[in-house]
Amino acid sequence: MKQRSTRQVATTYDVVAASADHPTAEQILERVRQKMPRVSLGTVYRNLEKLREQGRVVVVRFAGGVAHYDAMVGEHDHFVCESCGAVRDLEPARARGSNATALERRGYVVRWQTTSLYGTCGECAEVGRQPPVIVN
Amino acid sequence: MKQRSTRQVATTYDVVAASADHPTAEQILERVRQKMPRVSLGTVYRNLEKLREQGRVVVVRFAGGVAHYDAMVGEHDHFVCESCGAVRDLEPARARGSNATALERRGYVVRWQTTSLYGTCGECAEVGRQPPVIVN
DNA sequence: CTTTCTGCAAACTCTTTGCACTCGT
DNA sequence: ACGAGTGCAAAGAGTTTGCAGAAAG
Numbered sequence: 001m002k003q004r005s006t007r008q009v010a011t012t013y014d015v016v017a018a019s020a021d022h023p024t025a026e027q028i029l030e031r032v033r034q035k036m037p038r039v040s041l042g043t044v045y046r047n048l049e050k051l052r053e054q055g056r057v058v059v060v061r062f063a064g065g066v067a068h069y070d071a072m073v074g075e076h077d078h079f080v081c082e083s084c085g086a087v088r089d090l091e092p093a094r095a096r097g098s099n100a101t102a103l104e105r106r107g108y109v110v111r112w113q114t115t116s117l118y119g120t121c122g123e124c125a126e127v128g129r130q131p132p133v134i135v136n
Numbered sequence: 137m138k139q140r141s142t143r144q145v146a147t148t149y150d151v152v153a154a155s156a157d158h159p160t161a162e163q164i165l166e167r168v169r170q171k172m173p174r175v176s177l178g179t180v181y182r183n184l185e186k187l188r189e190q191g192r193v194v195v196v197r198f199a200g201g202v203a204h205y206d207a208m209v210g211e212h213d214h215f216v217c218e219s220c221g222a223v224r225d226l227e228p229a230r231a232r233g234s235n236a237t238a239l240e241r242r243g244y245v246v247r248w249q250t251t252s253l254y255g256t257c258g259e260c261a262e263v264g265r266q267p268p269v270i271v272n
Numbered sequence: 273c274t275t276t277c278t279g280c281a282a283a284c285t286c287t288t289t290g291c292a293c294t295c296g297t
Numbered sequence: 298a299c300g301a302g303t304g305c306a307a308a309g310a311g312t313t314t315g316c317a318g319a320a321a322g
Contacts, residue, residue: 004276004321025312040279045312047277065201065286066311079239082247090235099226100253103215107258111218111267115251117236122243131247140296140301161287176304181287183302201311202286 003050011035012047013071016057022068022078022087062087062116075112081121082131090117139186147171148183149207152193158204158214158223198223198252211248217257218267226253 015031016023023031029044048069051057060068062080068087077090100110120131151167152159159167165180184205187193196204198216204223213226236246256267 002276002322006277006321008278038279040281041311042280042313043278046314049313059199061197061199061201063195063197065197065203067201077235079235079244079246090239097251099213099215099251103226103253103255107261108215109256109261110215110253111255113251113253115233115235115249117239117246117249119239119247120245125243125245138297138301142296142302144303174304176306177286178288178305179303182289185288 007036008032008039008043009047009050011039012044013051013056016048016051016069017071019071020089022060022070024066024068028069060087060114063118075114077115077117079117079119079121081124082118083120083124083129086121088121090115143172144168144175144179145183145186147175148180149187149192152184152187152205153207155207156225158196158206160202160204164205196223196250199254211250213251213253215253215255215257217260218254219256219260219265222257224257226251 011032012028015028019028019031025041025044025048028048029039029041032039032044048057048059052059055073056071058070058073060070060078062068062078070089072089074092076092079088079090080086081088096110096113100113103110120129147168148164151164155164155167161177161180161184164184165175165177168175168180184193184195188195191209192207194206194209196206196214198204198214206225208225210228212228215224215226216222217224232246232249236249239246256265
């Protein structure tokens with residue numbers, strides 16, 4: 001059960017690592033296909049899962065429920081624009097908050113945490129674009 | 137296009153309001169059926185959407201991507217047990233963090249935010265149950 | 273050569289929708 | 298009686314998986 005290093009896995013990782021926009025599997029497929037046109041969606045999903053097991057990518061889900069992939073592996077937060085769907089990485093806002101501390105005092109283990117902010121990004125706010133409630 | 141008040145909507149809301157465990161649509165269906173056995177899943181989804189539009193329930197998604205429904209409508213945070221899947225409401229940890237302030241200074245609108253903590257709940261920690269990485 | 277990985281397509285899960293019928297108003 | 302709501306089943310989106318052939322070690 002040893003893992004092999006294939007061009008598909010490498011390219012998939014390169015694409016995610018080069019993307020700052022938290023692409024979905026479908027978007028990753030498109031970008032991988034620019035370099036390897038015959039890659040299939042199933043392979044992309046399998047390889048993303050492999051990369052996740054290895055801790056090289058992270059799966060993020062926002063209000064709409066579809067999986068977004070991020071090569072920024074450390075704990076951090078996100079801003080999601082409800083108008084255009086853009087996602088921005090943010091620094092982890094603060095150290096473990098009072099909630100985590102309170103839970104740990106009661107025997108809970110808090111392994112990680114993440115905050116998502118939802119609103120309208122600067123560009124959309126300028127153009128006056130309104131949030132259509134759909135966020136992937 | 138006026139809204140009618142039906143027993144299905146009322147019962148669906150009652151079920152969500154009486155549930156502290158953030159049930160999925162399927163779980164809500166089961167509970168509604170205890171009172172109205174012929175209700176269908178499609179109706180539950182339609183009514184949950186209606187309640188969401190009315191601001192009476194809120195959709196929450198965790199790492200696994202499936203929709204959970206919550207009648208606690210105010211802004212608040214969640215703890216998710218990675219072992220048993222239990223979800224606990226937490227108080228909103230803090231006022232708008234520095235991230236929100238910084239974004240707003242740049243012309244962003246931050247409409248709401250939510251934090252999710254992931255770990256092991258007290259009960260699972262006691263029994264020594266390990267996280268299986270699956271969280272609905 | 274052996275075993276994992278890939279491409280393809282079919283299967284699966286969760287959610288939405290079309291249609292004929294029901295029930296509030 | 299009119300029209301929004303319901304039950305059912307079929308269709309959609311996103312994701313997973315079985316299998317035969319391709320390729321890494």
